[in-house]
Amino acid sequence: MEDSETAVPYTLLGFLIRGGDGDYSGFMRDYAERGKNALLWVGLFSITFLLLQKLARLVRLWGQGSRIPGPPSPSFFGHSKLIADRAVGQNMIGYLSKMHEKYGPIVRLWMGPTQMLISVKDIAMIEEMLVKAEDKLPLIGRAFRLAFGRSTLFVSSYDKARRTRESLAVYMNKNLLERLNQVPGKVVEHVLKRFGSIIAKDVPDSRQVSEHMASYILGASMFGDTFLNWSNASLYEELLVTVAKEACFWDSYRIPPFWSRRYRRYHFLCTRLKELNKDIIDESMKSRNVAGKEDGTAVFIDAMMFGGSLFHGKTKKHHFSEEEQCDNILGLMFHGFLTTASLINSILTRLALHPELQENIYWEIISLKKTSKFDLSDVQKMNFLLATMYESARLLPPGPLLQRCSLNHDLKLKSGITVPAGAIIVVPLPLVHMDYSVWGKNADQFYPQHFIPKTCSHKDGTLDEHEASKEITSELQIDGSFLSFGSGARSCVGQKFVILALSGLFASLLDSYEIRLHPGSDNDPKARLDGCCLQLHPSPNIFFIKRNKI
Numbered sequence: 001m002e003d004s005e006t007a008v009p010y011t012l013l014g015f016l017i018r019g020g021d022g023d024y025s026g027f028m029r030d031y032a033e034r035g036k037n038a039l040l041w042v043g044l045f046s047i048t049f050l051l052l053q054k055l056a057r058l059v060r061l062w063g064q065g066s067r068i069p070g071p072p073s074p075s076f077f078g079h080s081k082l083i084a085d086r087a088v089g090q091n092m093i094g095y096l097s098k099m100h101e102k103y104g105p106i107v108r109l110w111m112g113p114t115q116m117l118i119s120v121k122d123i124a125m126i127e128e129m130l131v132k133a134e135d136k137l138p139l140i141g142r143a144f145r146l147a148f149g150r151s152t153l154f155v156s157s158y159d160k161a162r163r164t165r166e167s168l169a170v171y172m173n174k175n176l177l178e179r180l181n182q183v184p185g186k187v188v189e190h191v192l193k194r195f196g197s198i199i200a201k202d203v204p205d206s207r208q209v210s211e212h213m214a215s216y217i218l219g220a221s222m223f224g225d226t227f228l229n230w231s232n233a234s235l236y237e238e239l240l241v242t243v244a245k246e247a248c249f250w251d252s253y254r255i256p257p258f259w260s261r262r263y264r265r266y267h268f269l270c271t272r273l274k275e276l277n278k279d280i281i282d283e284s285m286k287s288r289n290v291a292g293k294e295d296g297t298a299v300f301i302d303a304m305m306f307g308g309s310l311f312h313g314k315t316k317k318h319h320f321s322e323e324e325q326c327d328n329i330l331g332l333m334f335h336g337f338l339t340t341a342s343l344i345n346s347i348l349t350r351l352a353l354h355p356e357l358q359e360n361i362y363w364e365i366i367s368l369k370k371t372s373k374f375d376l377s378d379v380q381k382m383n384f385l386l387a388t389m390y391e392s393a394r395l396l397p398p399g400p401l402l403q404r405c406s407l408n409h410d411l412k413l414k415s416g417i418t419v420p421a422g423a424i425i426v427v428p429l430p431l432v433h434m435d436y437s438v439w440g441k442n443a444d445q446f447y448p449q450h451f452i453p454k455t456c457s458h459k460d461g462t463l464d465e466h467e468a469s470k471e472i473t474s475e476l477q478i479d480g481s482f483l484s485f486g487s488g489a490r491s492c493v494g495q496k497f498v499i500l501a502l503s504g505l506f507a508s509l510l511d512s513y514e515i516r517l518h519p520g521s522d523n524d525p526k527a528r529l530d531g532c533c534l535q536l537h538p539s540p541n542i543f544f545i546k547r548n549k550i
Contacts, residue, residue, distance in 0.1 A: 078113075100428075105125060172496075243273050358510060361510055386499070430527070
């Protein structure tokens with residue numbers, strides 16, 4: 001009988017059979033062990049369920065990818081080296097060109113077992129994709145955030161960036177354009193004043209001049225005339241260039257090498273750049289308060305900082321702090337500076353290589369100039385000048401790839417192809433911008449007449465005098481094949497501002513000076529990925545000659 005009693009298990013039923021007598025410790029141990037086992041089983045089932053979900057998504061991704069034309073994956077990591085190594089940007093364009101010739105207008109590349117890249121070359125597909133794909137993958141990592149903070153203008157999700165981007169676009173294309181009547185002439189004076197002493201000793205290359213022009217035209221537009229007279233403007237420009245190059249280098253590291261002396265110096269430069277950015281904001285705001293609102297000083301800063309209409313109080317859930325507003329300004333300056341400097345460098349080089357084009361633009365300026373200073377309405381009628389801006393941007397876009405994605409939804413194209421959510425979608429701009437079927441037999445050559453209606457020009461490229469005053473800005477894009485500023489929801493918010501600002505800048509420059517190529521300079525520079533942007537290499541040496549006006 002004793003044996004049978006000892007055989008009763010430590011369970012609730014055993015506890016009741018024994019009538020509640022005996023030691024409770026064995027029962028509690030058994031009960032706790034069973035509870036622990038139950039939790040482990042629940043955890044196991046939960047983890048298994050999550051893994052099966054991920055596996056199902058992975059199998060679905062593989063299935064969708066297999067239906068898109070493209071080469072097989074060469075290894076477990078796919079073609080990821082083409083993206084990881086920034087120095088092979090041009091090699092990747094060459095590789096994509098071969099793949100498009102073999103597989104058609106849309107090509108799939110595996111970047112690993114869980115990520116694919118979709119390259120699109122067909123114009124109709126590109127237009128559809130840019131309308132439907134509103135997001136961008138977060139390709140800017142910790143090194144960029146260290147330098148320029150977390151900007152709300154360049155976040156991945158379009159829904160998060162839309163309100164601020166729309167407000168900024170309206171402001172730049174309306175309020176800020178009014179300031180362009182004052183800025184270009186002042187910038188030309190400051191540029192030539194700075195390089196006057198340099199020219200006496202050495203001939204500057206076009207990249208030096210373009211970086212200085214970009215810094216001053218953006219600085220004067222954003223911070224007002226205070227930036228032109230700011231003692232640290234040159235240091236600010238130098239730090240912006242240095243930090244941008246270093247950020248591109250350090251962003252390739254998954255784990256920042258804090259032990260590296262070079263990285264610690266980069267960290268110091270980032271801190272110094274932010275200090276200077278805060279300093280020019282404060283200086284600009286002080287000048288704004290002293291001068292008042294009537295003179296137009298620092299109107300952009302007034303709208304962006306301390307209760308302005310752009311970044312402050314745009315959402316009920318989040319109010320931007322002063323630090324976040326400063327990061328937005330620095331991020332905007334960074335993105336605008338790199339792309340604007342690259343475009344100015346391209347324009348300077350093209351003008352120096354084509355003196356006959358300079359003469360055409362000069363006579364266009366003379367015929368349309370009403371007063372001693374340029375008006376925005378005059379610049380908008382300078383067909384050859386505007387065409388030169390766009391043609392330079394066509395041959396040298398900001399980067400080799402225009403990137404988009406849809407983070408949450410699959411993209412179903414009219415062709416029947418479904419692009420999975422999260423896939424990287426790219427447009428190889430050199431292939432699209434130099435497509436002979438779209439741009440003609442001289443697609444790979446500098447030919448501003450691409451953007452001038454045939455009714456406005458003669459066979460030799462000169463403008464008909466009756467058509468010279470007509471605006472062509474509404475006809476500049478050719479079937480959506482011009483994509484240097486992007487298209488769709490995530491297109492460049494400053495496209496109109498940049499084109500008109502640079503047109504005014506070069507109108508002021510060419511009105512008084514000729515741009516000459518220094519003897520011995522390379523007259524056939526090639527586009528090459530340098531850091532974050534495409535640049536012409538080697539950068540030619542140029543100089544300016546004062547025009548003898550009658």
